[in-house]
Amino acid sequence: MKKIFKYVLMTAVVCSFGSFVISCGNDKNDDADRTTETPPTTPTPTVNTDDYDATNEAQWGNYMVVVANLLKADAKTLYDQWNNSYAALFKNHNSNEYQSAIQCIEQILDGCIDIADEVGNAKIGEPYNLYMDNQVVAALYAVESWYSWHSREDYRNNIYSIRNAFYGTRNGSKAENSLYTLLGQHNPDLQQKADRLINGTANAIMDIPQPFRNHINSAESVEAMTSCSALSQFIEEELKPYFQEHLNDNATLDPIVQQYVDVVVLPTYKDLAEKNIALSKAVNDFKAAPSNNGFVACANAWLDARTPWEQSEAFLFGPVSELGLDPNMDSWPLDQAQIAEILKSQNFVNLQWNGDYEELDENGNGTEQAKKIATAQSLRGFHTLEYLIFKDGQARTVK
DSSP: OEEOSOOOOOOOOEEEETTEEEEOOOOOOGGGGOOOSSOOSSOOOOOOOSSOOTTTHHHHHHHHHHHHHHHHHHHHHHHHHIIIIIHHHHHHTOSSSOOSHHHHHHHHHHHHHHHHHHIIIIIIHHHHHHHHTTOHHHHHHTSTTTTTTOHHHHHHHHHHHHHHHHHTSSSSOOOSSSHHHHHHHHOHHHHHHHHHHHHHHHHHHHTSOSOGGGOTTSHHHHHHHHHHHHHHHHIIIIIHHHHHHHSOOHHHHHHHHHHIIIIIIHHHHHHHHHHHHHHHHHHHHHHHSOOHHHHHHHHHHHHHHHHHHHTTGGGOOTHHHHTTHHHHHHEESOOHHHHHHHHHHOOOGGGOOOSSOOOOOTTSOOOHHHHHHHHHHTTSHHHHHHHHHEETTEEOOOO
């Protein structure tokens, strides 16, 4: 998940229930209703931007199609980049970036550290901290994937991306050529600790009551954050140094690097590309013949495409980072005021950008090119499509 540097909050009826927070389900954004002192010469036709209905059927469907097609293109680019060149570069480690197998292992482990930290401190921690600071509405809308109520599954799949990197597989089995197996041959205690922390963190996330958005400040959320922190700290302070000091030669590590690329990374990105083709088809079919069943088909296809993406987040290096494909596909939170404007204007040009990728700094500052790119990325990707497909954890309905 690429974080953008502002929260654009929607108007919402927010209710409290006990110590938890419940949204009463209005997706409308205050900013979409702002007017200027001088109205336009030609009034813009009235288009509802709150929910799908007869007044916006064509506009809503058009936006869905554009975003789904962009996702399909980005997923294809990502797989092609790895399959055609980056996989060989990484496995052969004969580039300026990677000059030994241990440098590849360090990159793998750094990716695991980063996503464990992000899940705990950003995806769960930012909503929690906002909530505890009495910024309840901001906390609600800081929750990633809340339109679909798929937050916990996303976060667990992020931890599964660590599991897959460690096991050398995608299904939870342990490969012979894996960090798991090699570690067990030399330090079984460290192996079992890694195994326990990875799986314990995934389980702790799923112990948060559903949906996470309604249980931001629960004891289970705190436990999940604690587990993520322990996992990140362990990989950084124990696991990575052990490999650097004791298991760092090419002959030992090359088979593990090859297994990681060929059995984890490439199949994950291939799956992502294929499932985004299916998602684009479902969306285009819906646009051609809107129906409640069509919305359900789009929702199911979105969930299917979401899984390989979230299970790739332990390897957000290489093309996905260098080409800006992560924020293209997964920026959060969205600029919902502008989404509402695009639904009305049907001007989709601002969803696309070209040229070299540049990004804003941590304070949201940067070149005009970086600002243009960030704007485009906040109007597209999985979460824009999620907003257009889902409402309150269910597929939207035709009215």
